[in-house]
Amino acid sequence: MRIDVRKAAELLLDHDNIIILVHSNPDGDTLGCGFSLLRALRQLGKKAEVALPRSVGKKYGYLYEDLGHQDFEPEYVVSVDVADVKLLDEDIKEKYEGKINLAIDHHPSNCVECEYLLLEDTAAAACEILYKVINELGAEVDKKIADCLYTGISTDTGCFRYSNTSAQTYRFAADLVEKGADGAYINRIMFDTKTKSYVILERLVMDTLEMHFGGRCAMTYLTTDMYEKSGSDETEAEPLASKTRQIEGVDIGIFLKEKDDGTFKISLRTLEPIDASAICKMLGGGGHARAAGCQSEGPLESVKEKIISKVSEYLNQ
């Protein structure tokens, strides 16, 4: 049953011993929702916990490290920023699937089976909805709650860069920094901090840049020896796939990443109308229209030839 902010607040006020579910590989928005709601509920004298997934990035520590644990038998289950129960950690899904009382979300595709659904798909971040809910609950938006909500708003808009950023987004950010959110700190941690080893790795990878098809296709590669040279490892390689696509005029960015067994992961990032997924499918891979991947045996030169010939085939279709 679809409900509004006021009804969601009423339901929360009417219940206690509340367990809050966030999605796996949690990002700033789902964690910001979870811990702002937990803090608001505890402020109102209720017991509340977030069911924390296994892998939470260290950088999110400031959202919850000051909080103590509360022991209770969950009586009310609330999911935040979870579009689908498949996006919960397996053990959490097993425990709570079919038992969610209230789902608060901003994904138009939300398909969580729940008693009540508060869905605002024009909100850039689910934290925008939580800000309204917490105000409606009558809890004070203190510095910690403001930090949580600001984190969700900033991370889900790419620091106010994506087209989902609305006037409401900026107005809520204004309120939250007035209430003590440390935007500069949060954005520095989320968007503006690179390890020295990453900086060196990026340099090594960008040194391999080559352009094809009159400048519309850019390719870089990473070989395993670069990890040692830079003092980095594979966990730091993720942002490199999107670097080539940022080059002006490039609508096909290719990133080749050598793995320990000498095979290569090929990642494609494209701009409209290039279908990255269609190109990767030719090599047995897949993905989304703007971001897709596939695998290939080495050596490097033959991987390069293979993907360039498939791009050529796609462009000539």
Place this chain on the structure above:
Amino acid sequence: MRIDVRKAAELLLDHDNIIILVHSNPDGDTLGCGFSLLRALRQLGKKAEVALPRSVGKKYGYLYEDLGHQDFEPEYVVSVDVADVKLLDEDIKEKYEGKINLAIDHHPSNCVECEYLLLEDTAAAACEILYKVINELGAEVDKKIADCLYTGISTDTGCFRYSNTSAQTYRFAADLVEKGADGAYINRIMFDTKTKSYVILERLVMDTLEMHFGGRCAMTYLTTDMYEKSGSDETEAEPLASKTRQIEGVDIGIFLKEKDDGTFKISLRTLEPIDASAICKMLGGGGHARAAGCQSEGPLESVKEKIISKVSEYLNQ
């Protein structure tokens, strides 16, 4: 004479044939100020022009390309976001030094000789002040003016990332997107698009990275030969100043940029509590607490020694 927004608007309403000065190597804030003011004045039936410096980045074209030229003998001279007449292009400085009627700025170090000064040093961007002035003038903030003002606000805050971003900054951004500013487009152009020549230039500059003071200070440099090697020019060098400060653990980022005459522009970017402006003042420069600059004669090695010794002096205070 220090004046407020209302008095500045009165002065502008009382005059016509207004020439607007912006600083050399113009950034989004000075250009956003210049062209929003020009548009507001023309809307009110006045003649107005921006004295455009020699090198303006192509990406700023949308701020002014739709505007026609107006021929008139300047009767009133207004500088925007210009902290010092030394920051004007040489020919513009020669023509207007000592003749500036109104200076509108947000740099605490402003030392422009002028009849009237509207200085709000808590504004993250001079465009925040211009927004107030334009409202006070009674001009309509149309889509084009909103784009200009948003550009200044977004670029001077690093897309709402720096600690200068205040509640007012977000509130003005909210107003401006409501009035039609295309934040997503502007931020993609300003922060998420790199020319191929820039990518190569960045690589050459990052190759010069050196660390000092146990990793808390990182320094890179750009020499003029790198422009030729990369196919770029000085207009592309601006974002490089902040790259070193992004490295984890670095609270003092230094960027040395050689100029055509062999002298160097030194740019500092710092984290709290390091006062970049205090360090740059030791070398005759100035700026903000987290971003400041100064000049030095070459050669490169002596510039490096000079700035490192001043940083050392500052840290030992």
